[in-house]
Amino acid sequence: MKVLLLLALVAAAAAWPNFGFQSDAGGESDAQKQHDVNFLLHKIYGNIRDSDLKAKADSFDPAADLSHYSDGGEAVQKLVRDLKDDRLLQQRHWFSLFNPRQRHEALMLFDVLIHCKDWNTFVSNAAYFRQHMNEGEFVYALYVAVIHSPLTEHVVLPPLYEVTPHLFTNSEVIESAYRAKQTQKPGENFFWVHHQLTVRFDAERLSNYLDPVEELSWDKPIVQGFAPHTTYKYGGQFPSRPDNVDFEDVDGVARIRDLLIIESRIRDAIAHGYIVDKAGNHIDIMNERGIDVLGDVIESSCIALTSSTMELCTILLTLYLVDRVILMERTQGQSPSLHSGRTTFAGVSVDSVAIEGKLETYFEDFEYNLINAVDDTEQIADVDISTYVPRLNHKDFKIKVDVSNNKGEEVLATVRIFAWPHLDNNGIKFTFDEGRWNAIELDKFWVKCKYLVFCLSAILY
Template identity: 30%
Template sequence: MAQTLVLISTLLVAFVAATNIHHYNRRYDDRVAADNYHLNKQDVIIKLLHRVHQPNQYRDLADIGNNYNIEQNVDKYQNEEAVRKFVEQYKKGMLPRGRIFSIFDKKQQDEMINLFEVFYYAKDFDTFLKTACFARDRVNEGQFVHAFLTAILHREDTKDVVLPPIYEVMPHFFLDTKVIKKAYEAKMRQENALIKMNYTHNRQLKNEDQKVAYFSEDMGLNQFYSYYQMDHPFFYKKDYGTEEDRKGELFYYMHQQLLARYDLERLANDLPTIETLKLNKYVKRGYAPKLSYRQGEDFPLRPDNLQLKDLDYEKPEERLKVRDVNDYERRVRDAIDRGYIFTDENNQVPLNNDKGIDILGKIVGATHDENDKYYGNKYHGSIKTMTHKIVGRVTDPEDKYDQTPSVLEHYETSVRDPAFYSIHKRINRLFQKHKENLPQYTRQDIQEQGVKVVNVEVDKLMTYFEDYDVDLTNVVDATLKEGERQQFQQDQEVIIKARVKRINHKPFTVKVEVESDNNKNAMVRVFLGPKYNYLGQELSLEEKRQYMVELDRFPVQLTSGKNVIQRESKDFNSIVPDHIPTKNLKHMVKSAVEGEQTFYVQKGKRQCGLPEHLLLPKGKKAGLPFTLFIMVTENENNEQDNVNYKQPFILCGVKEGKYPDTKPMGYPFDRKFDERDIKSATNVYVKDVLIYHKRDVSESSDKYSQYDDLY
């Protein structure tokens, strides 16, 4: 017996010695304790975003704004001309406070960009703060929030500041009108309130799209899209000091992945994938946002099957013809067919290479870059913006009724609307046309010599609906003392929250066993796609290409022999955890200032990223089949400790330095391939997995989630 134990022990030691076990996490190792200077920045930024629709209730910050004169401090900005331009515009008159701001309105957009530049060009944080305090009470609150947050994300002295959730700063863009009304009623009664909100509106669903509203109307998803647009603003110029690597390609890939993720959720609910928008026909799908602006006006409702029409507005700059969008698309298709585009100097720029997708992304996304003439919109237009406006204003194309901007005309609300996905499926066809002009991947492009994925194991995948509480402080007004603009009455502390149902999943671990002939730097790619279509027909790998969602991509250091790679779902590079609620954030900063706890600054941490709770599509009680695809390739970027690997770079790219992967985004599903080459490649492992769904039985959900009752 003793000899047997010794033998087993010896074998175990030999196995461990021969097997290299790697745990790869995305934790930030370079977090540091915030000093008082950073805590002060964190504190004032939170305060400036508090109840932005009202005058600043923090007297010290209001006084800074009242006593600051931008025009007399032009020398404190890096670009004095930009400051003079803003001052001139401000004196002439900008969009007033209390009015609805839409970044799709050209005049309002230009005003916001001018304000951003004043924020961005401030030479130091003190000047930035004084400028923000001045603008906080004097410019439109929507323009202020967008310009202010974008500047914070790009300034060197503020990029590590933790921002409060956008859905708590501008709650009217995210919360049902009924919830807003009940919050006001609770405030009037001076009573605490917990208001339940659901995304299905009623149990008797007559609109199939509402079955996936828990995904498209999810506050975290809409916040992600907002932060993406602020992280990579279309107007960002090289003049600002940094160039965003592969920005155009990221525009293509992020939207393609968002579209694929939405279609996965539709398939999970036995719905067909979303159809492509046809400009010369009807907008098939209507949409009822059930949102209202703070000003009291409702977001427009769009009935089914409306014919798209030209926008015949009074202002020439607002006029738009459906034919114009078709013409711009045709010009892009012609460029793709030719294999090159012309610059303003009539020079040819080739497209049929790995960089062509980046150029096309900048053209379609109308990236503003004065140093890249062929990205301008005079010839190729702004296809995305124009299509959003054509569809968004379909209920009032002649501006007869002074319709408010639709959900498609705000970054904070665009992804709520099923038409958003139809629009981007149309736009995605341009990118796919370009990809089809490139050579398909060969076996040599896919096979990584000397690497074999022996096995893949994954924990049981389980989804469920959970309750999530949102603070509604910024929904209701603070009470002003009569006759005193800046003096606020100290109301009784009232806690008002909304309780929202959202999809989530149990954490899981993926274990990949890899054999390597030698030591090498490698990249692990993890995709999830459908096994069947909505009719129950099994899909080939080629048919799945446009529906494969990239869950994770991370570098590993393979050693010669057997490697076991373990990766926890919370570390996946496509997601970010929940943002810290505003009240919690304020308390953490206050406690740190008073020395009660430490507030940590995590260098390089991003606000952008798909919400962690939306990582997996909804499963079914008996299990819903999906395809898990694992691929291990050489990592040609040898900077294994690159901080960008710890960012959600798959969907949000990088703001500094090089994108940490040299292969095309979406590889190997971005181009066609011979399925036999994929199946025979030793560095690829395809596995069927089941995603289960557990009934929600939390006390706060009326015993059972109404979502579970629907399926």
């Protein structure tokens, strides 16, 4: 596939990152933290295999000393109370984030972990609740907590397809969509992640001579069905969708009429250039923050201004993702152009870009471990079990960029490399404006630009 490349060089707002292998002051080393997280997620449907973690799980009392929590123990007291009242989802039961109660229970555990002041409290709570909470809820809560907690800054999470391989045996997933520690502009991040999902999907369709994906319509059936061919560990097969399914009301969950009203409100907000908060105030979205504010409303995140529509908008996200991203793209297109100070790097310029090699793709068999997918006993040694799935890969190629730095000193910059398909499904060349909306981010990294001429080489793996 022919591609056009766009390279943006922008000033970085943060200092050069420190990737040291260190420990918290007075706390455990990063190596110990990594060990603990690995064993907490090992054989998630069985007993804890690490003796120290098992001892913590058996002896720890989460609510014994509330001074170890930054919220005064409010979250842990609530979770322990629900546990003692037998209100939590039992173990060996399927877990779904689209079930409001199950999602709430997972977030309750996340609240406990994120408020832990030290590693011993964090890992003791994790070990304790691993033994007492539903496995799916625990895995979700631990992953989110490790991503966001300052105590686990240098901990690397194992891939989910090895922790819960039964969910991915016949599936391909985008594992890093929300892995970044995104603390600012969550609405804009929501838009960016889902925009990348759609353009990648469209690029795959174009490479197979198919039209781009069409918008969904509430009054028209979904022509193509979907069968995931995956299973829950306990609870049977993932639901499948036959061909030509019509949208219908779901009792106690959502009605098509309500979803149409929400969609109409979102379209009206884009057309008028503002949204109305709960107090009746008009909030302008035709500015540089507009896409972030609108993204919050559509995602219905916990900081959204119109959070009362959370459950309905969650369903809207699942069923109507593509159209909503297109709506947000329209908003981006209507927003005022950014002033030059936001789109240039004063004193630093890109002089030339050259590509060594070609972007050649091929399929290769990828092997991953299935040991966590099977039940066993601690008395019998594990036997290596793995499977192969075909994955799309590409040969290495190098991008060489000549950069001039006339600022008189070394500066830190962020480099982002984009590519988009050269032709549409009719064989017509994309214009630049059309192409930029179909651009896929290939790489992003920090680099120190030396004074005067600087040559940057990026090998894309």
